[in-house]
Amino acid sequence: MFDVVIKNAKLFLEGKVQEAELAITDGRITKIAKDIGGDNILDAHGSLVLPGVIDVHVHFRDPGMTHKEDWYSGSCAAAAGGVTTVIDHPNTVPPTTTLKSFEVKLNAAKKSIVDFGINAGVVDGAELEALWKAGITAFGEIYMAESMGKMCVDDDALSNALKTIAQLDGIACIHAEDERIIKERTEKLMNKTDPSAYSSSRPNESEANAITKATESASTAECKLHICHISTKEGLRLLEKNVTCEVTPHHLFFTEKDWDRLGTLGKVNPPLRSEGDRQALWAGLNRIDMIASDHAPHALEEKEQDIWSAPPGVPGVETSLPLMLHAVKAGHISLQCLVERMAINPARVFGLNGKGDIKVGNDADLVFVDFKNVTPIKADDMHSKAGWTPFEGMDAIFPKMTMIRGGIVFDGEVVGEKGYGRFIPGEGATNLYINEGK
Numbered sequence: 001m002f003d004v005v006i007k008n009a010k011l012f013l014e015g016k017v018q019e020a021e022l023a024i025t026d027g028r029i030t031k032i033a034k035d036i037g038g039d040n041i042l043d044a045h046g047s048l049v050l051p052g053v054i055d056v057h058v059h060f061r062d063p064g065m066t067h068k069e070d071w072y073s074g075s076c077a078a079a080a081g082g083v084t085t086v087i088d089h090p091n092t093v094p095p096t097t098t099l100k101s102f103e104v105k106l107n108a109a110k111k112s113i114v115d116f117g118i119n120a121g122v123v124d125g126a127e128l129e130a131l132w133k134a135g136i137t138a139f140g141e142i143y144m145a146e147s148m149g150k151m152c153v154d155d156d157a158l159s160n161a162l163k164t165i166a167q168l169d170g171i172a173c174i175h176a177e178d179e180r181i182i183k184e185r186t187e188k189l190m191n192k193t194d195p196s197a198y199s200s201s202r203p204n205e206s207e208a209n210a211i212t213k214a215t216e217s218a219s220t221a222e223c224k225l226h227i228c229h230i231s232t233k234e235g236l237r238l239l240e241k242n243v244t245c246e247v248t249p250h251h252l253f254f255t256e257k258d259w260d261r262l263g264t265l266g267k268v269n270p271p272l273r274s275e276g277d278r279q280a281l282w283a284g285l286n287r288i289d290m291i292a293s294d295h296a297p298h299a300l301e302e303k304e305q306d307i308w309s310a311p312p313g314v315p316g317v318e319t320s321l322p323l324m325l326h327a328v329k330a331g332h333i334s335l336q337c338l339v340e341r342m343a344i345n346p347a348r349v350f351g352l353n354g355k356g357d358i359k360v361g362n363d364a365d366l367v368f369v370d371f372k373n374v375t376p377i378k379a380d381d382m383h384s385k386a387g388w389t390p391f392e393g394m395d396a397i398f399p400k401m402t403m404i405r406g407g408i409v410f411d412g413e414v415v416g417e418k419g420y421g422r423f424i425p426g427e428g429a430t431n432l433y434i435n436e437g438k
């Protein structure tokens, strides 16, 4: 009757851990009860079982920069880190701004072992309506300042795009930094060689200004707004009630002091901030909707240039859940806070129906965890092509097993078949690109 029944599990159900069995049929959760029984039993050996993580912000670099990452390596890293669904951002080569480039990305993503959504890029001439109908998840990140990929938009282009996105009833995801402030500061600091000058070149007021501008523009357009990787106390204070946001583990765990240890490996946009900002982010987790990795891998030799030439970004899709689970063990956040921010809220906000929670009818996207399993993060163990991690040596709790739609993709090692991952069409999708026969 059921394909498999998971027993001896502590399931995270309705906000708390409960001992129960869980049955799966055709990739979906079909029954949750104290005692289901059945022939095909998967013994969880007392593991905690959480909904699979939805990482709404990854850069898998494919197409165009596959020496940094590709859909297979990136998705293996995701699976090993308990991430069952990723949303890929548009600054690839070509950028995902036209129907044609969307098709190229969708084709590249056929290598993925985890489920995925694809975001559309917003630049002058981007085919926003066609992309929405093709099934993109959301729009952005929309760059209000240059970062990777030369996709910065000016104020007029932003407000025009927000009007279109509002008409489509989509969500605009904003990279909130202010290009003018950054340009002025960078000109003054360019002669500095100390990596920490990079934080000064992209100050807190840059994030604050950009959030204010984006909020005004979105409210005029009546457009849904999501702020990517919030990093400052000022930014947090400026968040309007109806605006959602995400925070990254690197902004939760690192500060400007880490420049000494990380050098140019710590270069990221928005940059590493002060201890005061870091503490404000932890204290503000109740207001922050999601934790997302902003997984942005670069090759080591690219990162080992001077601070102004090195590309911004750090890998993180494999380490975000393990670091946050360790934070739960250390008592910094509750398990409920983690599950809401890493699974439930991402699914709700981005309309990923059937994902994000352990309940009957949903996909059986599950992560099996043992809180005793504390290990230091080591670059050698990671699956990203980056080959390095800024979190080297930090204690983490990696999943024992990751399951997507009832199929095991990670079981101490990656076992998911290349191409197992499915495209999850967004809310505007016509049926043009929906997975056939999977």
Ligand code: DOR
Binding pocket: 059, 091, 147, 148, 175, 267, 268, 269, 270, 296, 297, 311, 312, 313, 314
């Ligand atoms: O540090 C960053 N890296 N921030 C971004 O906004 C883009 C990302 C990348 O694609 O490398």
